[in-house]
Amino acid sequence: GVTQSPTHLIKTRGQQVTLRCSSQSGHNTVSWYQQALGQGPQFIFQYYREEENGRGNFPPRFSGLQFPNDSSELNVNALELDDSALYLCASALGKGGPDTQYFGPGTRLTVL
Amino acid sequence: GENVEQHPSTLSVQEGDSAVIKCTYSDSASNYFPWYKQELGKRPQLIIDIRSNVGEKKDQRIAVTLNKTAKHFSLHITETQPEDSAVYFCAASRDNAGNMLTFGGGTRLMVKP
Numbered sequence: 001g002v003t004q005s006p007t008h009l010i011k012t013r014g015q016q017v018t019l020r021c022s023s024q025s026g027h028n029t030v031s032w033y034q035q036a037l038g039q040g041p042q043f044i045f046q047y048y049r050e051e052e053n054g055r056g057n058f059p060p061r062f063s064g065l066q067f068p069n070d071s072s073e074l075n076v077n078a079l080e081l082d083d084s085a086l087y088l089c090a091s092a093l094g095k096g097g098p099d100t101q102y103f104g105p106g107t108r109l110t111v112l
Numbered sequence: 113g114e115n116v117e118q119h120p121s122t123l124s125v126q127e128g129d130s131a132v133i134k135c136t137y138s139d140s141a142s143n144y145f146p147w148y149k150q151e152l153g154k155r156p157q158l159i160i161d162i163r164s165n166v167g168e169k170k171d172q173r174i175a176v177t178l179n180k181t182a183k184h185f186s187l188h189i190t191e192t193q194p195e196d197s198a199v200y201f202c203a204a205s206r207d208n209a210g211n212m213l214t215f216g217g218g219t220r221l222m223v224k225p
Contacts, residue, residue, distance in 0.1 A: 031212065040201050040215030041156065054212050088155065101146075101213065103155040
């Protein structure tokens with residue numbers, strides 16, 4: 001399945017953070033979502049075979065990487081209080097065609 | 113971009129009753145509509161999805177209907193059980209792969225025993 005680390009993280013405003021995701025084996029697409037408390041997940045960006053394949057309405061201080069070994073990272077610079085949320089990654093087999101997106105358990109980020 | 117509205121935000125039903133959650137979307141090009149169940153502190157889990165070439169899909173106690181003309185789709189849960197209590201999210205995507213999902217705001221379903 002999809003795994004994420006760490007489970008919880010506390011940072012202070014202005015710091016930088018890296019969150020990690022391990023996709024389901026063989027999946028080529030990974031997407032990252034931000035879920036604020038009490039809200040639905042919001043799409044941050046998606047990577048397909050190590051290239052960014054789409055981006056939501058998030059500033060450039062949110063960046064990502066996807067590696068050939070089914071792992072990926074979400075980096076957030078200059079943390080703001082509003083960045084406090086559950087960050088979810090989701091993997092899928094391909095970029096097109098009938099498919100299912102599998103979510104990881106999430107990383108709960110708290111910015112103080 | 114796509115906008116998905118979900119109603120109601122909370123829904124309380126008696127065990128055994130049916131529950132219906134409705135979503136509307138704005139992008140007529142959307143063609144994939146999954147529903148996720150999220151229990152407290154856990155990941156969203158896909159429970160059912162529908163693509164634009166069908167109007168209804170059923171899986172045991174769960175069914176989803178889609179009206180592309182009106183741009184709305186609904187989740188129907190029959191014979192509800194306490195373990196159905198969770199937050200349910202609808203989502204829409206233009207891509208059949210289900211990537212780049214736009215989610216609704218969620219419905220907290222409470223099933224009272």
